Amino acid sequence: MSNLETVAQVGENEALKRTIARLNVSEFALVGPGDDSAVITAPDGRFTVTTDTLIEGQDFRLDWSSAYDLGWKAVASNIADVAAMGAVPTALVVALAVPGSTLVSWLEHFADGLKAACVSLAPGCGVVGGDLASSDRVMVSVTAHGSLEGREPVLRSGAQVGDVIAVAGTLGRAAAGLALLESGNQDAISAYDDLVNVQRRPKPPIQAGVAAASAGATSMLDLSDGLARDAARIAKASKVTFEIDPKHLQGFEAVVEEAARAIDSNPGEWVIGGGEDHSLLATFPHDAVLPRSFKPIGVVLPQGPSPVMLGAQPLPERGWDSSRAANYLA
Numbered sequence: 001m002s003n004l005e006t007v008a009q010v011g012e013n014e015a016l017k018r019t020i021a022r023l024n025v026s027e028f029a030l031v032g033p034g035d036d037s038a039v040i041t042a043p044d045g046r047f048t049v050t051t052d053t054l055i056e057g058q059d060f061r062l063d064w065s066s067a068y069d070l071g072w073k074a075v076a077s078n079i080a081d082v083a084a085m086g087a088v089p090t091a092l093v094v095a096l097a098v099p100g101s102t103l104v105s106w107l108e109h110f111a112d113g114l115k116a117a118c119v120s121l122a123p124g125c126g127v128v129g130g131d132l133a134s135s136d137r138v139m140v141s142v143t144a145h146g147s148l149e150g151r152e153p154v155l156r157s158g159a160q161v162g163d164v165i166a167v168a169g170t171l172g173r174a175a176a177g178l179a180l181l182e183s184g185n186q187d188a189i190s191a192y193d194d195l196v197n198v199q200r201r202p203k204p205p206i207q208a209g210v211a212a213a214s215a216g217a218t219s220m221l222d223l224s225d226g227l228a229r230d231a232a233r234i235a236k237a238s239k240v241t242f243e244i245d246p247k248h249l250q251g252f253e254a255v256v257e258e259a260a261r262a263i264d265s266n267p268g269e270w271v272i273g274g275g276e277d278h279s280l281l282a283t284f285p286h287d288a289v290l291p292r293s294f295k296p297i298g299v300v301l302p303q304g305p306s307p308v309m310l311g312a313q314p315l316p317e318r319g320w321d322s323s324r325a326a327n328y329l330a
Contacts, residue, residue, distance in 0.1 A: 007107065007132075008100030015104050016132050022111040024118055026126030028090035028147065038128035040091045040145055047090070048146040048153065050081040056137040064181050067106045069200040070140065071113025077224065078144035079122050080204035080278035084222040086154040086213025087146030089122040089206065094142050097135035107132075121206050151213050154282070159219040159238035159300050163283040166294035168208035171227060171252040172267065173198040175274020176259050188262040195259055204278035211291035212282045220282040226275040226319025228308060234281065235307035243309045244298035251295075272310070273318040 007015045020033050031039035040047070054060055054074055065073070079089040094114065098107070111127075118125045177199030180189050189196055204222070212220055219238055223230050227244070235242045253267045260267040283300055284290055306314035 003103070003105045005104045006100060007098060007102045007104060007134075010104055012132050015107055018104055019107045019111045019132075022108055022115060024115045024126045026091045026128050027124040029126065029128045032126075032128050033130075038091065038093070040128065042147060044148060044150045046148050048082050048085045048087045048148065049143065050078060051141065051143040052078050052081070053139065053141040055139050062138065065200050067109035068113035068116070070138075071110040071115075072117040072201040073113075074140045074142045075114055075117035076121060076202045076204055076278055077276075078142045079125065079146075079206055080202075080222040080224070080280070082144050082146035083204065083206045083209030084154070084220045084280055085146065085148070086151050086209055086217065086220065087148050088210060089125040089144060089146050091125065091128045091145045092118070092142055094127050094130035094140065095133070096130065096141075097133040097139040099136060099138075100134055102138075117201075121203065149210075151210075154209075154213050154217050154220040156219055156221055156234045156237040159234055159240050159283040160285070161240060161300055161302050162286045163218055163300040164286055164288070164290065164296050165231075165242055165244065165281070165283055165298035165300060166290055166296045167223070167227075167279055167281055168205040168212070168291070168293040168295070169223070169279025170198065170255075170277045171223070171249070171279060172256050172270035172274045172277070174202055174276035174278075175199075175226070175270040176256040176267075178274075178276070179263060179265055179270065180259060183263040185263055188259065191262065192259040195256065199276065202276060202278045205280060205293050208280055208291060208293040211293060212280065212284075215284060215291050216288050217282040217284055220280060223277055223279045223281050224275055226273045227281070228272050228315050229275075229317050229319030230281055231315075232307040232317045234283070235303075238300075239303050241301040241304040241307060241309060242298060243301050244311075244315070246311050248295070248297040272315070275319055
């Protein structure tokens with residue numbers, strides 16, 4: 001069996017067989033891959049479901065990300081949405097479209113990335129099915145399911161005046177990694193490979209979602225598009241204004257400050273407007289005991305002219321926009 005065999009040479013069935021063989025098993029699956037549909041347990045009768053698509057040239061570049069990286073990122077970006085509802089990720093369905101010239105070994109490494117992300121970020125969760133199709137470029141679509149385990153879902157619309165605004169996870173690191181890759185500065189890319197790796201393989205704080213729900217979080221959201229834009233989404237849904245204290249962002253800026261100097265960029269812009277960290281932004285009652293994974297960054301105010309304030313200044317809704325394909329196209 002040659003590691004130079006392509007999908008077109010071996011056919012869809014064989015390519016899928018080799019790929020599925022490398023995946024882990026979901027502990028929540030009664031029927032897994034191999035049948036017309038999977039069967040997943042939902043003990044309290046409710047479950048969360050979300051989906052996202054990654055497109056070559058728009059959401060990733062194959063000269064920047066390996067198949068393993070892409071598999072990892074596909075899992076991380078979807079299960080973060082499950083965690084943001086206060087649910088536990090249980091099962092994933094993955095649809096993959098690739099050119100016929102794609103090596104089967106590339107699919108195997110993609111599957112390894114899927115498995116590694118599940119095992120590392122959401123133990124017990126696994127891929128329970130999917131599809132493989134032909135396309136002129138790589139496209140990945142993932143549907144993720146989660147169990148609420150009897151808890152009420154945490155929505156975007158529940159923030160209350162007086163609540164504490166808090167973040168679990170990183171801010172600005174994925175944006176820093178993307179800026180480094182876009183700079184083409186190989187010395188800087190090598191020097192700050194930890195930031196580049198956050199862009200390639202984000203590590204959202206999945207367990208923090210359940211911790212937040214258990215601590216009484218009134219609203220929560222996955223920070224996929226940046227603090228400014230995603231905070232505005234909660235504020236609008238809840239009909240309130242978020243006031244973020246710039247002093248509470250200084251620690252996040254300090255982490256990426258050296259990298260910003262290396263490529264003449266603004267670390268504050270990465271922290272405020274950079275996306276793809278897939279951290280969790282939540283609000284809690286003022287008297288709640290915040291989970292250790294959450295850092296307070298502000299307070300919820302009555303609704304004003306601007307959804308989000310940075311100190312006394314309105315904060316524009318800038319952030320990651322998946323339509324800016326030019327950032328990825330060579």
